[in-house]
Amino acid sequence: MLYLTALNPTxxxxxxxxxxxxxxGVPVTVLTDRPDDWPETVPARGCPVRDPHAVTETVRDGPAxxxxxxxxxxxxxATALAARRLGLPGKDPEAARRCKDKAATRQAVAEAGLDVVRARTLTPDEPPxxxxxxxxxxxRDGVASEDAYLVADEDDLxxxxxxxxxxRPDASLVVEEYLPGDVRTHDTLGxxxxxxVLGGWRTTLGPPPTFTELCLEWAPAPPATADAVQAQLDALGVRFGACHTEFVVHRExxxxxxxxxRLIGDRMDLVLADLLGVPLFEYVIRxxxxxxxxxxxxxxxxxxGRTARVEYVCAERGGTLVAAPxxxxxxxxxxxxxxxPLRTVGTTAERTGTNRDYLAVLHAIGSDPVAVGRALVEFRAGLDWVVIT
Known part of the structure; x- marks a missing residue:
């Protein structure tokens, strides 16, 4: 039995x-703290999946x-720690913690002498x-650019x-210097x-103060850049499974x-598998x-010999999606x-300035970057999304 821990369906x-x-041909059980949210066709079992002890015991109580x-x-x-306790292949739990904890990420890279980003942690009761x-x-433990903001001065902060x-009254925050430069990704399997290295993408962001990804273009990093990124991942202990790294290139x-x-998200993993022409998800499982x-x-x-471009359609205001392709x-x-589609017609949502605003993802794959870009522009022009307040 293959056990997969998850929260909401993705x-x-x-x-x-x-x-x-x-x-x-591998049977799967999804362990989740939200079993009622999953389709009936998915073998989901309730479990407090943020607790490694609970995950360990739930697996022990099921098929081998x-x-x-x-x-x-x-x-x-939590999953890496449970896998270790069960004697199963998995990530290093401490490396997984360092990747999730943005302050710990900065500290590990700095201690390795690779880069120093000026930063401080704000506990819930500390002045900003x-x-x-x-x-x-x-x-400090955020994801998907949620509650991430560019700030100009102390009043703005x-x-x-x-x-x-x-x-998030109980959350610790990280404040760090803004890193200018082209935003890239570095995607790996270990x-x-x-x-x-699977490859990488050049990312176009929306306007500040938020950091919404609007477009990604296939752009694997040159060897010297990839090696420098990998040295920083080595400092974090990243060696197993899928990993999606975001970085900027500033002054080379x-x-x-x-x-x-984990894998790159928001359907980019599915596009990546298609672009590479490989059973990427099977490889992760294997x-x-x-x-x-x-x-x-x-x-x-x-x-x-192929390239790709991905664009996200974002809600420009909060409201109800009433029409979409x-x-x-x-x-x-x-x-x-x-x-x-990334949002179901009839769904009402506030605008957040993050990828939670995505209505749909469009992609184009071909051999010529110019033809890919032109085809995607024409394709998008023929599609409409309607949000009413």
């Missing part, structure tokens, strides 16, 4: 990992485990002071901290010994933004069943195009 699990497990893992930012450390601006304030604490030097110890990366047929990122797949001038 496309990565429903459209990626579960079909991959089925293709491999062949593997245990998670694709959730929130559950990596800092001495370097512009700066970024965000939850104080306003944002008050706002965040109104929603078996504990060997780490293989890569500097980490954050390390997400790693957690104990297979080495060397057994996988992974192409060198620079050799695939359904899933669409088509081919235009040799470019494969797709649209996948």
């Amino acid at each position: 496309d990565s699990v429903l459209d990626g990992l579960l079909p991959a497990a089925d293709a491999l 485990p062949a593997g245990l893992f998670s694709n959730s930012d929130h559950l990596q450390a 002071t800092f001495d370097v601006f512009p700066a970024v304030v965000k939850p 104080a306003r944002r901290v008050t706002e965040i604490r109104g929603r 078996d504990g010994e060997t780490l293989t 030097r890569p500097r980490l933004i954050e390390v997400n110890d 790693l957690h069943l104990g297979e080495p990366v060397a057994d996988f047929d992974l192409p060198a990122p620079a050799s695939i 359904g899933p669409v797949d088509t081919v235009r001038d040799g470019v494969r195009l797709g649209c996948r």
Whole structure:
């Protein structure tokens, strides 16, 4: 039995990992603290998945485990610790903790002598002071750019901290210097010994003060940059499973933004698998069943002969989504195009300035970057989303 810990249902699990497990002939049990949120077709079992002891005991009470893992930012450390206690392949629990804890990430990289980002942690009762601006304030254990803001001065910082604490009164925050430069990603798979680079993307962000990803273009990092990023991941102990790293390149030097110890999200993992032409989700599962990366047929990122562009359609205001295109797949001038909804018609939501505002994701895959970009522009122009307040 393969055990997968999760919170709410995600496309990565429903459209990626579960079909991959089925293709491999591996039965799956999803352990979740929200079993009623999952489709009836998914074998979900209730479990307080943030508690490694509870996860360990739940697995021990079920069919013999062949593997245990998670694709959730929130559950990596707890799941890794449970896997270790059960003697199963998995991530280093301490490395998973360092990746999730943004202050610990900075400390580990600094102690390795690789980069120093000026930063401080604000506990829930500490005054919001800092001495370097512009700066970024965000939850110490946050994800998906939620409650992450660019701040210009101490007054701006104080306003944002008050706002965040109104929603997260018990959360510690991190304030750190703003890192200018082109935003990139570095995506990897590892078996504990060997780490293989899947590729990377150049990211376009929306306007400040938030950091919403609007567009990603296939752009694997050159070897020198990839090696420098990997040295920082080594300092964190990242060696196993999937990992999605975000960094900036400033004056030819890569500097980490954050390390997400799982696959790239928001359907980018599904696009990546399509672009590379590999069963990426099967490979992730096989790693957690104990297979080495060397057994996988992974192409060198620079050799695939294809490129891709992904764009997110964001709600421009809060309200109810009343009309939207359904899933669409088509081919235009040799470019494969797709649209996948990320919000259900009839859903009402506030605007957050994060990827929670996404209505849909569009992608284009082809051999020529110019043709890919042109085809995606024309494709998007023929689609409409309607949000009413």
